[in-house]
Amino acid sequence: MDSILKISHLGKSYQNAGRTLVVLDDINFSISPGSTNAIVGPSGSGKTTLLGLCAGLDRSTTGSVELNGIALDKLTEDERAEVRNRNVGFIFQNFQLLPTLTALENVMVPLELRGEKNIRPRALELLDKVGLADRGHHYPLQLSGGEQQRVSLARAFSNQPKILFADEPTGNLDAETSEKVEGLLFDLNRDAGTTLILVTHDLELAAKTGRIIRIKGGRVAEDIINKHNA
Template identity: 70%
Template sequence: MNSILEVKDLSKTYRSGERSLTVLDRVNFSIAAGDTCAIVGPSGSGKTTLLGLCAGLDRASSGSVILNGVRLDNLSEDQRAEVRNLHVGFIFQSFNLMPTLTALENVMVPLELRREKNAARRSMELLEKVGLAERRNHYPTQLSGGEQQRVSIARAFSNQPKILFADEPTGNLDEDTGAHIENLIFELNREAGTTLVVVTHDLELAEKTGRIIQIRGGKIAYDSFETGSMQLRP
């Protein structure tokens, strides 16, 4: 398998003072380039934590993440930022747009970090794709939740990532807007051949991907890749 993402014996323990909480306990899986995969599990089971570790936003307590052939655990903060900028798109549960930048400027950020020449033109194309060309000069507070999420999708695709992580991309949206956003993600994903890893509570969305991984109690409780069936355990 040509893996874009390899997770090996990955553990994460949060410590605060005397107390410690092991959220992920020796998790293992790999994802092939171009695949789509959903991560499901109860609230607090560590889905956001896992996504953050896979994307190099945070550091594991032990074990390793190999992203596009690069082992993230030994890298500095700056080196991880560089890997993210080169290969990773991230759609956050809460949009995470920069409040002082317009819609267009938000989409341009990853491209400007790479000093790309055609940042404005490419960002406009993406805003058009998500149906927001008209709102390019609006600030996040002037946009609805669904519009902000569409800006964040355009931003996530702007650096043409090899792998896109989406954390509950439709969790804060009404059903129709959510369905529209989902279609956008899958469409952009197909066009660009991006690998997609999406965290969701929505089993219908999960079933639109090629693989479902369920985490519970810090471990993988189910992986359709292992069983060959998309039927989740109750």
């Protein structure tokens, strides 16, 4: 497969008080399997909206999204959810762990949704990889922000996604913790051969990827291959 994600003439607009608000306009790019990519741009430029469309969390107004060879635009909500469950991992700025589940149980959730058996050993192995083997029985509120994000990293990789979307993954963390989480993210990604798409304000983090797509005013302003990391 040449591209794991193909975006063609993608647009997203909303009707507001009789006016049309254009958030994204005629976005085009393809993402190669196994690559690392950053989407950057100022607040309000449409980065998070673009990420949601790429992952099939939302539906575009115009254009198309093809994820792992599947055209998302033609699918129902349930079918899109199934595609995400089979192909996609997510990391969010605010962790989005389930508060009533332990760290271990949170990591097991994507595997349970897929109906897989004997999932506990895999979840434990992933917690060990992110340095939290001894924290599996703790609930999110008993963990620091950095620990919660490391649990969400383990959860994101638990279903062996083909593509991982990370929305400001270090946005709520201090500099030292951010560095640790970034290192784990890139290490896990490389080991698993996953395709990574990061949305970030952090240009230092973006510079660690192989390609930087800059969004401005809802359009692609720049698309740079970073030769050091490509």
